[in-house]
Amino acid sequence: MIQARKGNDQAFYDLMIANREKLYRMAYSYxxxxxxxLEAVQEVTYRAFKQLKKLKEPAFFSTWLVRILINYCNDEMKRKGKVVAYEAFESKELLEEDHAEKLDLKTKIQMLRKEYQHVIILRYFHDLAVPEIARILEKPEGTIKTWQHQALKELKVAWKDGELHAMSSEKELYQIANKMNHVELPSKLNESIQAGMWQAQKERRVTKRRIWSSIAVSLFLLVFFTTVRASPTFANYISELPGGTWLVELVHSDKGLQQAIEQNYATAVGVSDEHAGLKLTIEGYTADEARIVIFYSLENKEGYSYASMQHFTLMPNEFLASMSYGEPHFEIENEKMVYGKIDIGINDINKLPEELTLATTFTLELPTTGEVNNEDVWEVIIPFEKESFLGLKEEYSFNETVDFAGQNITFSDAVIYPTQMSIEFEEDKENSLKIFSLEELAIENEKGERFEATTNGVISHNHNEWEKTLFLESSYFSEAEELYITASRVRALPKEALQVTFDVNSQTLLTAPRGLTLHEYSEDTSYHHFTFLIKMDEELDQSQSFQIFDRIILDEKKQQLDLINEWSSRTLEDSFEEFSFKVKKGNEQKLVFTIIDYPNRIYDEMKIRIK
Structure with a gap:
């Protein structure tokens, strides 16, 4: 929280990710x-990002987010006249036995006063206690209790007037609410958070961006056009495009990719498709046997205020290992041309065709009328000159085991491609510690240049519990005589400390690693509710948010019981992080949580020469 309030966007994003499930399910309840x-989550992210410095009590960040969400829901219900679209709900759930029951209860809740609706949804759909509801709605606890009592009274009367049976207790309302609230998290949820941040960032960066870009492009193009290895084709092509700073901004966070572009390791394409006043152009790409980065532009001919790729496909795709694409373009409102990149991981270079067909739809908005009803598909064919990059790699075959932090770890077979580097990593099964992460891992050369973990979202590929491939920025164009693998610390725990056991009868922890404490426990008819505290490192964890436990919960016989529900976290004073969740109740005597990451660090120095 401290770093987020200081302007650390990644720290803010981590906070939103920690609260995303709660926000989405609550928005869905309305x-x-x-x-x-999803639109509600995006708007809450936007408002929270802009108003974060106004938050008086950072410890209540999660409560503050819910308050923003409820205000948004109020506005939307007023705007829509409390009309809720049931079409999608009905089409998906007509075959369920309790469909009529669900639909009827939703209708009855919507007939309540808005204050009563809030209390019912927060109390019974999301298991919030009266004090927390009071903080969210900024009302005395006595008022909340009165609203709750009156809402229950009206619901029971309304229910009796219907054809279904009357509710006999709050327990029944909990049961029905739990059925209604069981909704899967959509794949676009993270994108909605990113879109909200982009919208706020765009407004924050309008002035600063132009200043930074003019300086950065001058420095970049000085190198770009004077490098001895550059051929004029791509350089000339890029120089003629409007807004020459775009390429700088797209690659500046990846040192290896930036060096590749500086060395003119790229191919101009220039194929386009245009619909509805939006022109998509594939400007070019850089590629090797492991990765393709496609650069595209969007020309705004219709005055759109927002554009975002949707339903993106590449065909054929048998070669594909991973893909990320199309950040939301809020800046398109102020710029006639905007640019982006599509990052593609290659699984089998032999299956990469000579041509790829890229197809996508767009979500578009106009500043006056909002979202545009558009079903067009933009489609372009991208030719690939595979022969131009096949075999471009440096391979170093070695196998070296080192004692790092008292553990045997083995590095082997480094491959350095023009756009990224891969190294094989293996833990000794007999190690006493489980390693979660090698921190400050990098490749260093004799000139002191460091090439760190990649920024395209894929930092490793796990082969099994002990072996993985690590991905780092490429040093291909650094022309170094020496290369070393270095690291300075490791996050790890003793293997015997990886499982946290909770005794249901005594309501205490039987086993837990140092630094982890059970702060609060409660239960209701359906769930166990847990709140843990963990001590964080004041310096190293300023922008970190840990998912401590695996979502799978085990019983005392190590059999799967359930999944963790509604994980949320917040940063407290004195470098403590609080995280809460609930687990569905059964007949278990013990609950076993498995630790998958933990802020326990061991310092050591490692330096392995690979070249």
Whole structure:
């Protein structure tokens, strides 16, 4: 939280990710459809990002987010006249036995006063206690209790007037609410958070961006056009495009990719497709046997205020290992041309065709009328000159085991491609510690240049519990005489400390690693509710948010019981992080949580020469 308030965007994003499930499910409780719930999460992210410095009590960040969400829901219900679209709900759930029951209860809740609706949704759909509801709604606890009592009274009367049976207790309302609230998290949820941040960042960066870009492009192009290895084709092509700073911004966070572009390791393409006043152009790409980065532009001829790729496909795709694409373009409102990149991981270079067909739809918005009803598909064919990059790699075959932090770890077979580097890593099965992460891992050369973990979202590929491939920025164009693998610390725990055991009868922890404490425990008819505290490192964990436990919960016989529900976290004073979740109740005597990451660090120095 401290770093987020200082302007660390990654720290803010981590906070939103930690609260995303709660926000989405709560929004869904109001709107009952995915699109409106996602839009609510995006708007809450936007408002929170802009108003974060106004938050008086950082410890109540999660409560503050819910308050923003409820205000948004109020506005939307007023704007829509409390009309809720049930079409999607009905089409998906007509075959369920309790469909009529769900639909009827939703209708009855919507007939309540808005204050009563908030209390019912927060109390019974999301298991919030009266004090927390009071903080969210900024009302005395006595008022909340009165609203709750009156809402229950009206619901029971309304229910009796219907054809279904009357509710006999709050327990029944909990049961029905739990059925209604069981909704899967959509794949676009993270994108909605990113979109909200981009919208706020765009407004924050309008002035600063132009200043930074003019300086950065001058420095970049000085290197770009004077490098001895550059051929004029791609350089000339890029120099003629409007807004020459775009390429700098797209590659500046990846040192290896930046060096590749500086060395003119790229191919101009220039194929386009245009629909609805939006022109998509594939400007070029850089590629090797492991990765393809495609650069594209969007020309805004219709005055759109927002554009975002949707339903993106590449065909054929048998070669594909991973793909990320199309950040939301809020800046398109102020710029006629905007640019982006598509990052593709290659699984089998032999299956990469001579041509790729890229197809995508776009979500578009106009500043006056909002979202545009558009079903067009933009489609372009991208030719690939595979012969131009096949075999471009440096391979170093070695196998070296080192004692790092008292553990045997083995590095082998480094491959350095023009756009990224891969190294094989293996833990000794007999090690006493489980290693979660090698921190400050990098490749260093004799000139002191460091090439760190990649920024395209894929930092490793796990082969099994002990072996993985690590991905780092490429040093291909650094022309170094010497290369070393270096690291300075490791996050790890003793293997016997990886499982945290909770005794249901005594309501205490039987086993837990140092630094982890059970702060609060409660239960209701359906769930165990847990709140843990963990001590963080004041310096190293300023922008970190840990998912401590695996979502799978085990019993005392190590059999799977359930999944963790509604994980949320917040940063407290004195470098403590609080995280809460709930687990569905059964007949278990013990609950076993498995630790998959932990801020326990061991310092050591490692330096392995690979070249």
């Amino acid at each position: 709107f009952h459809n995915e699109d409106d719930a």
